[in-house]
Amino acid sequence: MRLLLASASPRRREILATLGLAFDVHPVDADESERPGEAPRAYLERVVGAKLALGRTMAEARGHDAVLVADTTVVLDGAMLAKPADAADNRRMVRRLAGRSHEVMTRFAVAATSGASHAETVVTRVDVRPLDDDAIAAYVATGEGRDKAGGYAIQGLGMFAVSRIEGSYTSVVGLPAAEVVAALRGLGLLARFPLGPAA
Numbered sequence: 001m002r003l004l005l006a007s008a009s010p011r012r013r014e015i016l017a018t019l020g021l022a023f024d025v026h027p028v029d030a031d032e033s034e035r036p037g038e039a040p041r042a043y044l045e046r047v048v049g050a051k052l053a054l055g056r057t058m059a060e061a062r063g064h065d066a067v068l069v070a071d072t073t074v075v076l077d078g079a080m081l082a083k084p085a086d087a088a089d090n091r092r093m094v095r096r097l098a099g100r101s102h103e104v105m106t107r108f109a110v111a112a113t114s115g116a117s118h119a120e121t122v123v124t125r126v127d128v129r130p131l132d133d134d135a136i137a138a139y140v141a142t143g144e145g146r147d148k149a150g151g152y153a154i155q156g157l158g159m160f161a162v163s164r165i166e167g168s169y170t171s172v173v174g175l176p177a178a179e180v181v182a183a184l185r186g187l188g189l190l191a192r193f194p195l196g197p198a199a
Helices: 009-019 040-062 086-096 135-141 157-161 169-173 175-187
Strands: 004-007 024-025 066-076 080-081 101-111 117-128 162-168
Touching: 004 009, 004 040, 009 024, 009 169, 040 066, 040 080, 040 101, 040 117, 066 086, 080 086, 086 135, 101 169, 101 175, 117 169, 117 175, 135 157, 157 162, 169 175
Parallel strands: 004 024, 004 066
Antiparallel strands: 066 080, 066 101, 101 117, 117 162
């Protein structure tokens, strides 16, 4: 299988590489701006659908067998928390999350260039422990959360703030590994998993 990952996310690349999947990376440029009154699920369906259309065209042109796209958002009180605009916005964002539960939604879509496709939204609940202003300021000063939805990285220093998750850890990072493998197998793109010699 020649898989095209149509995403610039280094986290998604790392997850696929850890799974042992061979893939090429060619990001697509879809409109990710939020529309007024748009619900998180509707936003993800729209954006991932646009990415899939662009990615499929690119995969066909480059001779790939399949394309994978995804988008992740953090949801608190029904509203999406995008990437922080600056350090002050990052502090406000982490302060809002502190001592509370929120949801991380990742929608992915995989399509064979022959036509069959699968799309799915995976929702994970994340509990953040109470944080004082000094802890928030120290974390924001690292700059780690500046390019992350919700303003933190569960796979990095941000793990210090997470007390519990319910759902897929890799989905919070950016790509739900178990669901992606199941989708690839369901579409007949991955004959056997785990990869490697049979036991």
